[in-house]
Structures are given as C-alpha cells and as structure tokens.
Amino acid sequence: GAVVSQHPSRVICKSGTSVKIECRSLDFQATTMFWYRQFPKKSLMLMATSNEGSKATYEQGVEKDKFLINHASLTLSTLTVTSAHPEDSSFYICSTPNPGLARNEQFFGPGTRLTVL
Amino acid sequence: AQTVTQSQPEMSVQEAETVTLSCTYDTSENNYYLFWYKQPPSRQMILVIRQEAYKQQNATENRFSVNFQKAAKSFSLKISDSQLGDTAMYFCAFMTSGSARQLTFGSGTQLTVLP
Numbered sequence: 001g002a003v004v005s006q007h008p009s010r011v012i013c014k015s016g017t018s019v020k021i022e023c024r025s026l027d028f029q030a031t032t033m034f035w036y037r038q039f040p041k042k043s044l045m046l047m048a049t050s051n052e053g054s055k056a057t058y059e060q061g062v063e064k065d066k067f068l069i070n071h072a073s074l075t076l077s078t079l080t081v082t083s084a085h086p087e088d089s090s091f092y093i094c095s096t097p098n099p100g101l102a103r104n105e106q107f108f109g110p111g112t113r114l115t116v117l
Numbered sequence: 118a119q120t121v122t123q124s125q126p127e128m129s130v131q132e133a134e135t136v137t138l139s140c141t142y143d144t145s146e147n148n149y150y151l152f153w154y155k156q157p158p159s160r161q162m163i164l165v166i167r168q169e170a171y172k173q174q175n176a177t178e179n180r181f182s183v184n185f186q187k188a189a190k191s192f193s194l195k196i197s198d199s200q201l202g203d204t205a206m207y208f209c210a211f212m213t214s215g216s217a218r219q220l221t222f223g224s225g226t227q228l229t230v231l232p
Binding site: 093 | 150159160161162164167206208212214217218219220221222223224225227
C-alpha cells in the first residue's frame, strides 16, 4: 500500500488565494521531505528540502515567501502556495527517503494538481 | 553539480519486443546511486530499478535490466517482452551517497508500447 499520501489530489483556486498541500508519511518517520514541481510532459524539478524541526532549504530561483514549507512533525510536511497566480498551476509532488532502509529508496506521494484560475 | 541526460524524448515499441532507453550522467562523485522511475498516466512515480555505483554487476528486476557503464557514465534501461502496461514516462535519476539523498532527474522518455 501507499507509504506517502498527499492531500488534496486536485485543487482549483482563484488567483490571489493561498493553497496548502499536505504530504504525510504513513509507515515511518520522515525527517526529510522533498518537494518537486512538474509541468506537463516535463521532468520533476526540486523546489525545496523540508527538514523536521528546522527551516526548509530552497533551490535557487524558488521564492521562499511564495512557497512556504512547514515540517512540524515527523510525519507531516506542508507546502503553501501563497497568493497563487495562473503561472503557479502545476503538478506538485513530495517524496521522502525511508531512514530505515539502507538502499536510499525514495517514496513518492501521488501528487497534487493545482489549477489557478 | 550532477546532471542527467536522456536524449530520447519519445520512443515506441511493439508489444513483446525489447526496447532500450538511454541515460548518461555527469558527476565527480565516486559513490552514488542510479535509478529508473516510471510515471504512468496516473502520475504516481514508481521505482523500476536501482543500481549502486560500487557494484559492477548490472541490476536486474524481472523484465527490466540495466547496462551500467561507470567509466562512460552511462546507465541504460532495457525492457524485455514489452507489455502495454509499460507505457509511461521513464525518468533516469541520480543520487549521491551522502546524507542529502536528493534526486536529480533526467528530462524523461515517453515510452509507448504498441499492440
């Protein structure tokens, strides 16, 4: 079964509103979560690394005030798209490594499709 | 910084035939991991196969196998006996062996299996 869940799976919002996406690890404690953005027929682009109990690390070019990340517990990381605009419409995916596995496998959430009108 | 290159944006193969997807990468690291992920229309990322760089033996998972050429920094995926369910976007990915565990993805290859 799924080990990482994302909620919501789809969201449509009006321009200017904020949207929160949740990523939960179901079977293990996730001290690190990664947030990706994927445009249609394109690759996954890492946006930020979320660390439990500390500030997220953002990739170059990603606005930290626009994409707020909170990792307040060992099983939940949230990405909030603030004052969303149509260009923020995309597919957002989270992933996390299972620290109990030595094979460096990442587990991916099912993704969230954001549409900003 | 690491880069991953997939030079085949689209490929097609007849059902039951064999197809090879190409991937090259660039890194100065000596220890790392390589992966092939599959993303079907559902958009869920699915691990197909992984390879540890320190292992010379090519990884195999049922119908999926890799040709890992460390010196050439090449990591191709061979799919044997292709099935309609193999139709998906395939991403090659690189991970350093350090604690960061970040994945760097290639641009992807859209594979279509034809009946």
